[in-house]
Amino acid sequence: MHPFESHIRNVPDFPKAGIIFKDITPLLQDRLSEVVAAMCADIDWNEVDYVVGIEARGFVLGAAMAQLKGKGFIPMRKKGKLPPPVIAETYTLEYGTDTLEMIQNQKPGRVVLVDDVLATGGTLRAGMKLCEKNKLEVKALALLINLTFLNKFKEDGLPVKSVLNY
Numbered sequence: 001m002h003p004f005e006s007h008i009r010n011v012p013d014f015p016k017a018g019i020i021f022k023d024i025t026p027l028l029q030d031r032l033s034e035v036v037a038a039m040c041a042d043i044d045w046n047e048v049d050y051v052v053g054i055e056a057r058g059f060v061l062g063a064a065m066a067q068l069k070g071k072g073f074i075p076m077r078k079k080g081k082l083p084p085p086v087i088a089e090t091y092t093l094e095y096g097t098d099t100l101e102m103i104q105n106q107k108p109g110r111v112v113l114v115d116d117v118l119a120t121g122g123t124l125r126a127g128m129k130l131c132e133k134n135k136l137e138v139k140a141l142a143l144l145i146n147l148t149f150l151n152k153f154k155e156d157g158l159p160v161k162s163v164l165n166y
């Protein structure tokens with residue numbers, strides 16, 4: 001068992017029935033610097049300009065990674081939180097749709113896209129599309145947890161880095 005696993009709480013039926021929610025707050029409280037170091041490992045930082053973090057736990061992890069590696073940070077938020085001009089990407093959920101937004105980017109660059117959990121992959125795919133629309137080339141994807149039993153996430157030539165795999 002990975003030493004981080006004992007710091008993750010499995011919460012059944014949250015936020016809705018049938019989902020086993022991975023609560024990483026004890027892990028952040030107990031092991032933040034080790035987690036951030038593990039998420040930064042095996043990424044070629046020479047080819048990265050910025051870290052993009054997906055709201056909200058991707059902000060915590062992504063901003064800490066950016067700080068550790070001396071890179072800038074760009075937030076990707078849920079609809080309606082960022083002031084204009086924004087670029088948006090809408091994606092399909094099990095029921096309905098959701099939208100991610102970023103401030104329209106004036107500085108093209110290469111990025112690592114960060115989130116805490118990869119489940120079905122819908123969020124991450126939308127995040128990748130939004131980066132590309134916004135002149136940001138995705139060089140790597142970094143997750144703390146990949147729920148591999150829910151997805152077959154694979155991108156040709158693009159490293160998908162995850163610290164814990166279930």
Ligand code: AMP
Nearest residue numbers: 020021022117118119120121122123124
């Ligand atoms: P998905 O688009 O299905 O890959 O879902 C990924 C997003 O939903 C991430 O931003 C996660 O924070 C959140 N998420 C999905 N499933 C879980 C889970 N079992 N535990 C914690 N967060 C989850």
